[in-house]
Amino acid sequence: MGHEIKKYKMLIGGEFVNAASGKTREICDPGNGKVVAIVPESSKADIDAAVSQARAAFDHGPWRQTSALDRGKLLFKIADGIRARAAKLAELEVLSCGKPLAEAEYDIADAANCFEFYAGMATKIHGETMQVPANSLSFVVREPIGVCGQIVPWNFPMLMTSWKLAPALAAGNTCVLKPSELTPLTALDLAEIIVEAGIPAGVVNIVTGPGPGCGDVLSAHPQVDKIAFTGGTNTGRQVMAAATGNLKKVSLELGGKNPNIVFADADFEAAVDGALFGAFANQGEVCSAGSRLLVDRKIHKKFVEAMLKKIPNIKLGHGLEEGVKMGPLVSRQHLEKVEGYVAAGISEGAKLVCGGKRPSDAALAKGNFLEPTIFDDVTPAMKIAREEIFGPVLSVIPFDTEEEAIQIANDTEYGLAAGVWSTNINRALRVVRELRCGITWINTYHPTFNEMPWGGYKQSGSGRELGLYGIEAYLEVKQVNINLDEAPIAWY
Ligand code: NAD
Secondary structure (H helix, E strand, O other): OOOOOEEOOEEEOOEEEOOOOOOEEEEEOOOOOOEEEEEEOOOHHHHHHHHHHHHHHHHOOOOOOOOHHHHHHHHHHHHHHHHHOHHHHHHHHHHHHOOOHHHHHHHHHHHHHHHHHHHHHHHHOOOEEEOOOOOEEEEEEEEEOOEEEEEOOOOOHHHHHHHHHHHHHHOOOEEEEEOOOOOOHHHHHHHHHHHHHOOOOOOEEEOOOOHHHHHHHHHHOOOOOEEEEEOOHHHHHHHHHHOOOOOOEEEEEOOOOOEEEEOOOOOHHHHHHHHHHHHHHHHHOOOOOOOEEEEEOOOHHHHHHHHHHHHHHOOEOOOOOOOOOEOOOOOHHHHHHHHHHHHHHHHOOOEEEEOOOOOOOHHHOOOOOOOOEEEEOOOOOOHHHHOOOOOOEEEEEEEOOHHHHHHHHHOOOOOOEEEEEOOOHHHHHHHHHHOOOOEEEEOOOOOOOOOOOEOOOHHHEEOOEOHHHHHHOOEEEEEEEEEOOOOOOOOO
């Protein structure tokens, strides 16, 4: 674990620059508290500068005149650049957000795939011709929206950055992207890759700084045409409110309290595996985490016992250590927030069957570690069944009937994802049809495909990322009507 402390600059108008104020922020390794890098700490002046560069690049720059084919080629180059630096990017991801290396490697590979997916799509943005009355030839063209503000969270820094930039650029927009203040490193490395690939100056600007004073300025900025936000539901509400000033387009990918439903007829071993992976991958810091495990009462006790038997396989440690399956939480503050939920679960009478505390291993004391935690006999009214914990805490809720499982699953303000485990495909599809959420899995949990739309119902967001839907979110639609009549309409 080499700890070279790199001092980063951010990308504004094709230049790598410090914050106008000269302020910086230390980025710390959540596994041991050590400083791993120093980044600019932006404020309004930097957001203004980045927006004005993005504005000029959109209004007057070469980007809109760059052919779709050439835009696509540049995105392919970015994908190549990510692959060429994959090992370093994966390490940076571990050092700033804590996830195990194998998970970070997967994220980086997927980020490259995402750029490739949208590189190919740049040339497939089509218009349509409509059947209107015969005296008009009418068609629809799709055009970029303009300057896109993009705000990214800390749990999948590189992947969320790619989900935002790749479709926006493929569609011909210019961007000001703000990574999370806790995990900006891979976005800043990506900035270097973007410049090396030959993206024109001002088309992509990456500005590092906090939510208040930086993210909120971007959301409210009158020169920004669209804001795309991924983060907490309450922050999403603020972003949406800030966007009303100039009625910018808004897309939101927010939180979840996702049900993972196991029926008695499920493949038992696969479901146990899937329940644990759904809850504990990425330390449970996943918007789509299966954090509410609904288990058929007929197998409930046996199921919890089987999960407990596997808990020792989840080796806790620094993400760069061999064999580690769960890293630290992103920050001490977040660890304490998650511990607050553990305390709430205990005081509300849920049965703590494992974890709930920091590991006793002294070597981990300086990191933000929490043991994988399972609460059994949780009732749907408890706080740990209702609020997004965003940590390695699984709430097990038994149910008796299919109807009850559906009712509990939908009894939430969120609507992001859900899993269903059953060998009866009729039942699985019947349940999926009733679930009020945007992402569902049958007999699996978590696989995410660049080809498939990602997003939530209810307060889990609005709009979709990825797939064909993801590029629509970065396009305006213009109708063009050509009069085929020779004579004036002679209305007056
Ligand atoms: P967060 O809302 O605290 O922060 C997200 C981003 O918003 C950060 O870059 C932050 O600096 C910025 N921000 C904070 N306050 C802001 C404000 N007032 N105006 C504008 N920007 C502001 O979220 P987080 O803690 O970084 O991430 C965790 C949350 O993200 C969880 O709720 C999780 O469910 C959600 N998430 C959702 C998805 C999804 O696809 N639906 C994916 C990943 C994470």
